[in-house]
Amino acid sequence: MILHLRFVCSLKFLFPFFLLFGAMACRTTETERNVFRENPKKNLGTDSKYELEDGLYAVHYGNGRRLELSDESEDGTERKETVFLFYLIKSGNRILLIDSGISSVRTKDRYGLKDWASPSTILEKAGIRGSMVTDIVLTHFSADHAGGLDLFPRARVFINPNDWELLKKTDWFPNLRKILHTKEKDKKLTFVQGSLEVFPDFRILFTGGRTPGHSAVEWLRFPKNRVLFAGDECIFTELCAGGKDPAGLPLYSVKNHREFIQYLELLVEQGTKILTFHDPSLLRPEEEVFPRIYRIP
Secondary structure: OHHHOOOOOOHHHHHHHHHHOOOEEOOOOHHHHOOOOOOOOOOOOOOOOOOOOOEEEEEEEEEOOOEEOOOOOOOOOOEEOOEEEEEEEEEOOEEEEEOOOOOOHHHHHHOOOEOOOOHHHHHHOOOOOHHHOOEEEOOOOOHHHHOOHHHOOOOEEEEOHHHHHHHHHOOOOHHHHHHHHHHHHOOOEEEOOOOEEEEOOEEEEEOOOOOOOOEEEEEEEEOOEEEEEOOOOOOOHHHHHOOOOOOOOOOOOHHHHHHHHHHHHHHHHOOOEEEOOOOHHHOOHHHEEEOOEEEOO
């Protein structure tokens, strides 16, 4: 079934646009133009015990199994710990999530998560109710990335149509499909075809390696501070930065995945911070501002 899907565009044609940062731009209001502009001197952590300050945060909602490295240079015995994360950007009244975690115990058990906590429970301890989340960008359709959508009923959801079409043709995640149908009916589902700047300096990039509609997110927080949210195209940040990703996860397109890893290497050389969704090295105890919520400098 997957073989019948056609990509909207190939990374072969998209990567020159990545390098020039020339992705298509949405029309935005003047408020949106400044919505993700941070003051690097202001956001140094939270002084309040009950409210999350503006900034970028990793939300740690569970621990996963160890992944055996599949690099040919390894002896097959080394394993790396994994965690389950999604990211939160807060800027005034706008709260944007990159992926949404898992809300259901059944799905949590399916993924074998340990020390799991519902995303809503974690966020509420930081003063964020589910109804306060305004936007969610999905890197891809896997349930550990999109399985918490039901917790955020008012959020507008961005997703690549290739993954949406695949979801509609399979029974892999029936609950998720129902949620997305409701979002579409309520006009809260935005299809991102190819690569698109949805807010100023905040771009969703089509990658198409792990899944047919897999996307990454690139954000220029302020001058000389750019971050790339890699989705599942990269699992362990340090390895990907060196041109490797030996986690051995299934790929939809090996070619697209390798091209993305090459692009990621280039960004690392330029000083871009790479954020993945399963690498425990990203969680620094001194940056934990609320239980399971870590500030990203």
